[in-house]
Amino acid sequence: MEIKDLLRENIRRMAPYSTARDEYQGDIGIYLDANENPYENGFNRYPDPHQKELRQRIARLKGVDPAQVFIGNGSDEPIDLVYRMFCEPRIHNAVSITPTYGMYKVAAATNDVEFREVLLGADFSVNAENVLAATDENTRLVWLCSPNNPSANLLDRNEIEKILVRFPGIVVIDEAYIDFAGEAGFLPVLKTYPNLVVLQTLSKAWGLAGLRLGLAFAQPAVVDVMGKVKYPYNINCITQKLVMEHLARPETVAAQVAELVAERKKALEELAKLSVIRKVFPADANFMLIRVDAPRKVYNALIAEGVIVRDRSRIAGCEGCLRITVGTPAENQKMLALLKTM
Numbered sequence: 070m071e072i073k074d075l076l077r078e079n080i081r082r083m084a085p086y087s088t089a090r091d092e093y094q095g096d097i098g099i100y101l102d103a104n105e106n107p108y109e110n111g112f113n114r115y116p117d118p119h120q121k122e123l124r125q126r127i128a129r130l131k132g133v134d135p136a137q138v139f140i141g142n143g144s145d146e147p148i149d150l151v152y153r154m155f156c157e158p159r160i161h162n163a164v165s166i167t168p169t170y171g172m173y174k175v176a177a178a179t180n181d182v183e184f185r186e187v188l189l190g191a192d193f194s195v196n197a198e199n200v201l202a203a204t205d206e207n208t209r210l211v212w213l214c215s216p217n218n219p220s221a222n223l224l225d226r227n228e229i230e231k232i233l234v235r236f237p238g239i240v241v242i243d244e245a246y247i248d249f250a251g252e253a254g255f256l257p258v259l260k261t262y263p264n265l266v267v268l269q270t271l272s273k274a275w276g277l278a279g280l281r282l283g284l285a286f287a288q289p290a291v292v293d294v295m296g297k298v299k300y301p302y303n304i305n306c307i308t309q310k311l312v313m314e315h316l317a318r319p320e321t322v323a324a325q326v327a328e329l330v331a332e333r334k335k336a337l338e339e340l341a342k343l344s345v346i347r348k349v350f351p352a353d354a355n356f357m358l359i360r361v362d363a364p365r366k367v368y369n370a371l372i373a374e375g376v377i378v379r380d381r382s383r384i385a386g387c388e389g390c391l392r393i394t395v396g397t398p399a400e401n402q403k404m405l406a407l408l409k410t411m
C-alpha cells in the first residue's frame with residue numbers, strides 16, 4: 070500500500086505554504102523577513118512552524134524517530150487532518166466503532182464524509198470481522214480507540230492487528246489513555262504497519278489539557294503530508310516552551326499516573342459493592358463506566374452535592390451508564406460516599 074495512492078488528488082498536488090522561517094533557518098541575525106514587531110517582549114517572533122526541538126524531545130521520550138512525530142493543536146487537529154488528507158467529500162467513507170469518542174463523527178460531518186458505525190459487543194469488545202465487513206472500496210479510514218472512551222477498556226490486540234493487516238486504508242488508533250493501561254500500545258509496531266496512525270495527547274496523563282498538545286505517530290510519508298496541510302504556526306510559542314519544561318519532569322507524571330491507577334483499582338472494588346450500581350465495567354483508563362437503573366436521577370443527585378460526572382446513558386450500547394473520572398483520593402472518597410447513600 071502506497072500512501073500517495075490513498076491521498077486525495079488535490080493534497081497530492083498541493084505546494085505547501087512556505088514561511089519566512091522555512092527560507093532562512095539560522096538562528097542569529099537581524100530578522101527583517103517576517104514583518105514582526107522588532108521590539109522583544111518574549112512573544113514578538115513567530116514560533117517554530119515545525120516544532121523541531123519539541124519533536125525531537127517527544128521522539129526520544131516515545132522511542133520513535135522525529136520524522137514519525139506530528140504535533141497538533143490537541144488531538145482534534147490530526148483527527149481533522151486525516152479526513153482532509155485521505156477522504157474525498159461525498160465519495161469516500163470512514164468506519165468507526167461505537168460507542169466511542171465523539172470527535173471522529175463530528176470531523177467526518179464537517180468534512181462531508183460518510184461515517185459508518187460498528188457496534189461493539191455488550192462487553193465493549195471489538196470484532197475485526199464486523200469492522201472489516203462495514204468497509205468497502207471507498208473506505209479510507211478506520212477509527213479505533215484503545216483504551217476506548219467511554220467504555221474504558223483496551224481493545225483486543227489481535228483483533229486490531231487483523232484490521233491493520235487486512236484493511237487497505239488508514240487505521241487510526243487513538244491512545245489518549247494508553248498511559249493508564251499498563252501496556253505499550255501500538256507505537257512499538259509503527260514500522261510494521263505502513264497504514265497505522267497512532268494518536269496520543271498530553272491532555273490526560275501528562276496533565277496539560279489547557280496547553281493543547283496532541284500527537285500523531287505514523288510513517289514519515291504521512292507525517293510529511295500532515296505538516297503540509299496543517300496551519301503553519303499551529304503550536305504557539307508558549308505551548309512549545311511550557312511543554313518542553315514539563316516534559317523534563319516525567320517522574321512527577323509517572324507518580325501521579327501510578328496513584329491514579331491505584332485509586333481506580335480501589336474505586337472499582339468499592340463501586341462493585343454498592344447497591345445502586347448494576348454493573349461496573351473493567352477500566353484501563355483514568356475513568357470508569359458504571360451502569361445504574363436510573364442514570365439521570367443518580368447524575369442529578371451527584372450534581373446537587375457538587376460532584377459532576379458524565380451522563381452517557383443516551384448513547385447506543387451505554388444505556389444506563391455514567392462515566393466517572395478518577396480524581397484525587399479525597400475526591401473519589403466523596404463520590405463513593407455519595408453513591409453509597411443512593
Ligand SMILES: *Cc1c(COP(=O)(O)O)cnc(C)c1O
Nearest residue numbers: 143144145170218245270272283
Ligand atoms: C480526551 C481525549 C482526547 C484528547 O483530545 P485533545 O484534543 O488532545 O485534548 C483524544 N481522544 C480521546 C478518545 C479522548 O478521550
